[in-house]
Amino acid sequence: MLDENNVTDSQSQSLVLQPLWDYLLQNHHDFLRSPPFPAILSVTTYFILVGFYTVLDLLAPTWPCINRYRLHPDRPVTWPNIWTTLGVTVYNHVFYIFPATVAQWLWRPPTLLPREAPTFLSFVLGILGCMVLFDFQYYLWHLLHHHIPWLYRTFHAIHHQYNQTFSLVTQYLSGWELFSVGFWTTVDPILLQCHCLTAWSFMVFNVYISVEQHCGYVFPWAMHNLVPFGLWGGAPKHDAHHQRPGTNFAPYFSHWDWLGGTHMVPSPSKSSV
Secondary structure (H helix, E strand, O other): OOOHHHHHHHHHHHHHHHHHHHHHHHHHHHHHHHHHHHHHHHHHHHHHHHHHHHHHHHHHOOOHHHOOOOOOOOOOOOOOHHHHHHHHHHHHHHHHHHHHHHHHHHHHOOOOOOOOOOOOOHHHHHHHHHHHHHHHHHHHHHHHHHHHHHHHHHHHHHHHHHHOOOHHHHHOOHHHHHHHHHHHHHHHHHOOOHHHHHHHHHHHHHHHHHHHHHEOOOOOOOHHOOOOOOOEOHHHOOOOOOOOOOOOOOEEEEHHHHHHHOOOOOOOOOOOO
């Protein structure tokens, strides 16, 4: 009886995501298995999110209902800020992302897509596992690039030219940093043997969190407001990192900064809710 219950539970978990997976296979099979699809998914997600927050940035000075959620309501994002950060972002995509995508298209075989969707439990655990692994990797990378002057000066300093975060600062990066983030985001699901649906979902989630961290807003639905006990970093802590670069290195959780003595809780802002 116990075995039958286990089989039933497993089947019910599989059924949760199977209709979605069947739809994707039936309607977008060739596109999904093409080598550049993950890059196209990540880039599209990034520009949609950045476009949304940039519109908010432009409206905020004259719309109090938006400006009240900004971390720095008295410091508007200007058009020069937007054009400078957008220019570097486009440069990185043209000279780094696009060539890498073309190279994958030419030399990497199409992805083999399984007929079965991941169970809901493996889907959630896969994304959580990727988050924990990426969090550790980037914490170490970030820490080293702040504590070794040559690494900071050569690769990471460009990201800290702005001590006030807004969404386009997310990928205001050197090519090396953009490559490092993309590499771990791609490799971690492979290391954890995740289903491709799980891997793609993690990529989208990672882009969303990166933009939210830099967006400069504290909305009620922000991740740090949803995760209890201060376990999540979020926009206020990462904004504090840009003002005090020796603090808050982790991209997701707070535990590595707690353990490393680099955790800092930002002072309350009048934009906090």
